Amino acid sequence: MLPLSYAVRNLFRVPARLLQIVLGGGLVILLLMLAAALSEGMDGVLRSSGSEKNIIVLGTGSEESVERSEIKASVPSELEAAVSGLEEVLGRAAVSPEIHYNGLLTLGGGPGDSRQALFRGVTPAALLVHPEVRLVEGTFPRAGEIMVGRLAAHRLGVGEEAIKPGTQVKVGSTTLRISGIFQAPGTVMEAELWADLNDLRAIGQRDTISCVVVRLDSATFDDVEVFTLQRLDLELAAIRESDYYAKLAAFYTPLRIMTWVTAGLVVAGAVFGGMNTFYAAFASRVREMATLQAVGYSRKALALSLLQESLLASLLGSLFAAVIALAFADGLSVPFSIGTFLLRITPGILGLGVLGGLTLAIIGTLPPAWTCLRPELPAALRSA
């Protein structure tokens, strides 16, 4: 077998070609990593946003989108009275009436400085059903106030200074003061803006709410569903919060498939590009390989050495891609229609990059190596 140092020396023999392989392969591996991070991030945020213990009670026919739902404002109290076994905190039932509203937020710059934002009208009971929400600065919103999620600035495309506590913003024609900042790690709520339920009802000129979120203790989903079925007048439907977000995740599946198809096409292009480079590189080394065969090295040992070269180049490419991904993509917030998620370059994604790089190297090297080593020894020794 040829020593590894032979492969390393050969690798650096033509620096321009090495750079081309490392950069080209690295960009493809980077794309692969980004596609995986995008898919994982979107799926993760939707999966984490729904709790198995939470049930959303909303209007029939609006099970696909809570923003479209309208139910009577009296539903929370009627539900609380009818269903026993809901979670209680300090004697208060975990029943949260909510309004989900997608509207315009006008920042300090005036009417031209408006952004589409996701608002949630809440009462303090929201903290009982969404325990992942934590205030990191300021206070929970009272009348005339609004609280912003940690990622809301990214979602709105503004700097964090634009929506810091104490700032005045406008929702419709109503001026609200930002009272605080909250976090809800890994959920869509982090990109939302939470205002007082009554304020949002006045802003939306509605006397209804969007939904009620209840948190189960000893009660079951069936208990809540039975309430919705017997109250024909209220026209309600119940859905587990986890199922609601799972349906939304399914809605985004085509987008994820498109991301993977695009990445797949680029990878396929890279494989052919790589093959082309290696064909050119190995074609000029036919005589060199034949000489090595003549002095006693087997074709298998030579093929392994060629593979070592491309694997080393590919690993350098993977390293380059990993450094770029960790430096520039890790923690990047990506807004989508119902929230924002963070790209996370996890060890799993780095591993996928390395695996992708190795696969690229093997597929891209073996056919050119076969072409280089296939000629009979006398013919190969005489080749130009």
Place this chain on the structure above:
Amino acid sequence: MKKTSFLSLFVLTALSFTLPQAMAADLPEGILVTTAPSGAVAVAAARKETAKAGTEIVLRGRIGGRMTSLIDKAAIAVLADEKAITACNAMPGDTCATPWDFCCETPEKLKASIATIQVRGADGKIVKAPLRGLGGLKELSTVVVKGTVDAASGKDVLIVNVTQIQVEKK
């Protein structure tokens, strides 16, 4: 071949007897009666008066008024007035596949002509077994039910805790 057909027939027949009985076993004993309770009023008429919770009531109507009028998970059904509203299949030329949802009627008229009937167990909770199949009960079956007005009833909704159901044979 003959043996297989006979076996399939036997299994199907056995299932048709055992399934309704298994479901009915979860319902309180004596809920299904053969003689209609006396003094039945139409659903629409009962809806006009806001009955007090606990008041005894006898209703006559047809199963229907919603797309899902017989709930699979619980002993709950929707009862529609026989005369105040018309099922789609009673309208000439109508080919509606779900005539029991009375979708040809206006929502307001429909809302005022339906009631919820439900069966509570000894523990006071709604029995988690379907009413479907009880005495051949299905959508558009005509029934007379006897029970008490549930505490959740009001001017917008009538909910009856049923103790007796008589299903009319056609």
